[in-house]
Amino acid sequence: DAGVTQSPTHLIKTRGQQVTLRCSPKSGHDTVSWYQQALGQGPQFIFQYYEEEERQRGNFPDRFSGHQFPNYSSELNVNALLLGDSALYLCASSLGSGRGDEQFFGPGTRLTVL
Amino acid sequence: GQSLEQPSEVTAVEGAIVQINCTYQTSGFYGLSWYQQHDGGAPTFLSYNALDGLEETGRFSSFLSRSDSYGYLLLQELQMKDSASYFCAASGNTPLVFGKGTRLSVIA
Numbered sequence: 001d002a003g004v005t006q007s008p009t010h011l012i013k014t015r016g017q018q019v020t021l022r023c024s025p026k027s028g029h030d031t032v033s034w035y036q037q038a039l040g041q042g043p044q045f046i047f048q049y050y051e052e053e054e055r056q057r058g059n060f061p062d063r064f065s066g067h068q069f070p071n072y073s074s075e076l077n078v079n080a081l082l083l084g085d086s087a088l089y090l091c092a093s094s095l096g097s098g099r100g101d102e103q104f105f106g107p108g109t110r111l112t113v114l
Numbered sequence: 115g116q117s118l119e120q121p122s123e124v125t126a127v128e129g130a131i132v133q134i135n136c137t138y139q140t141s142g143f144y145g146l147s148w149y150q151q152h153d154g155g156a157p158t159f160l161s162y163n164a165l166d167g168l169e170e171t172g173r174f175s176s177f178l179s180r181s182d183s184y185g186y187l188l189l190q191e192l193q194m195k196d197s198a199s200y201f202c203a204a205s206g207n208t209p210l211v212f213g214k215g216t217r218l219s220v221i222a
Contacts (some may be wrong), residue, residue, distance in 0.1 A: 033210070041215070042215050048209055105158070107155070
């Protein structure tokens, strides 16, 4: 049973560019959440997708957008990249909202913006 | 706003017991989770408390006091492999709000 997978593992972009990160949830999970983790910090909630809709959103600008597909996989898009967007981007899947449910995290995508 | 406070670093001896505290302020608090993250790895779920009291899972236990907005993670019989960062995370109006993490170093 495959866990949460993310691609790519590492990515280098320059300021102003756009990036798309991908996530496949754990088998049987229907909810995908995205987090940004800066070095030495805890993960920060970006948004959550359920039934192909953005269900909740954290305090991130509109440059951050996402999508969920019918097979529950998800994409995170970031436009007009800033140096401060450099971080580890984590995808987590759960069954349901994840409010009390265990969230399973993927290995993350390390994004570096130069 | 929502925030969680936990110590930034803790050092303990192999075989000992260590407690990592967490205080929280969240709207619509639902429960407190604990996650472990090794360097370069993904966070992995350790425990979850929605009700007051102690939850025990092997060498790890977690406690919650909703009236005090306080919880802790207790690690017993520490092993070198327990060296990692530990995050408390509150679920409420937002699915998970994480603390900044406590870096645990286990020494021989």
